[in-house]
Amino acid sequence: MPSTEELQQRIESAIPGARAEVEDLTGGGDHFRAEVVAEQFAGLSRIEQHKLVYAVFGQEVGHEIHALSIATSTPDLNPTSEATR
Amino acid sequence: MTNEEIRAFIERAIAENEVMLFMKGTPTEPRCGFSARSASMLNTLSVQYAALDILPDPRIKQELIEVSGWPTTPQLFVKGELIGGCDIMTEMYESGELAQTLGVEMPADEQADLGQPDPTQGPISLENRLG
Numbered sequence: 001m002p003s004t005e006e007l008q009q010r011i012e013s014a015i016p017g018a019r020a021e022v023e024d025l026t027g028g029g030d031h032f033r034a035e036v037v038a039e040q041f042a043g044l045s046r047i048e049q050h051k052l053v054y055a056v057f058g059q060e061v062g063h064e065i066h067a068l069s070i071a072t073s074t075p076d077l078n079p080t081s082e083a084t085r
Numbered sequence: 086m087t088n089e090e091i092r093a094f095i096e097r098a099i100a101e102n103e104v105m106l107f108m109k110g111t112p113t114e115p116r117c118g119f120s121a122r123s124a125s126m127l128n129t130l131s132v133q134y135a136a137l138d139i140l141p142d143p144r145i146k147q148e149l150i151e152v153s154g155w156p157t158t159p160q161l162f163v164k165g166e167l168i169g170g171c172d173i174m175t176e177m178y179e180s181g182e183l184a185q186t187l188g189v190e191m192p193a194d195e196q197a198d199l200g201q202p203d204p205t206q207g208p209i210s211l212e213n214r215l216g
Binding site for chain 1: 119150155157168169170171172173177
């Protein structure tokens with residue numbers, strides 16, 4: 001059963017420069033939410049951004065990982081950078 | 086029904102229905118919280134849509150994933166294009182972008198409860214011939 005740390009590391013190593021925060025939504029190790037911030041998302045549609053994250057896990061999504069909820073943003077659009085404006 | 090026929094059916098459903106939702110269960114009897122929420126957003130926006138239950142045959146899901154390149158259900162297509170699943174729909178719903186994409190006005194009470202689809206606003210039902 002994958003852990004949140006494992007998912008986070010896999011996203012961050014597969015998408016260069018990405019920062020991921022992964023949450024186990026049910027505590028059961030199969031419903032996760034990932035918030036991913038990456039430069040690489042710039043210029044991509046939301047669909048394309050989410051597909052990049054899903055691609056990290058391939059066939060596991062829908063199987064070992066029953067559900068993976070995704071939120072993506074680029075560093076500029078990340079709400080946490082609001083203060084620097 | 087062969088896998089090819091299922092795929093052709095899915096492709097035709099996407100091409101022929103301007104708003105096409107693939108989901109677990111039906112809009113009135115959703116079998117998954119994400120599917121329920123997605124159908125509910127469309128109901129709240131009062132758009133007409135076709136919905137297809139992917140559960141009756143596991144091959145429907147396999148073929149849908151092949152067609153769309155998207156691994157989870159629900160999946161919303163508008164004018165033949167994949168818009169996304171429940172997360173993207175929710176994000177777009179909240180920003181008003183979903184209403185815009187669907188060419189409808191956001192209802193005045195935009196905080197409408199998304200918990201359950203409203204069965205009184207019946208969507209177009211797509212006969213499920215895949216079973």
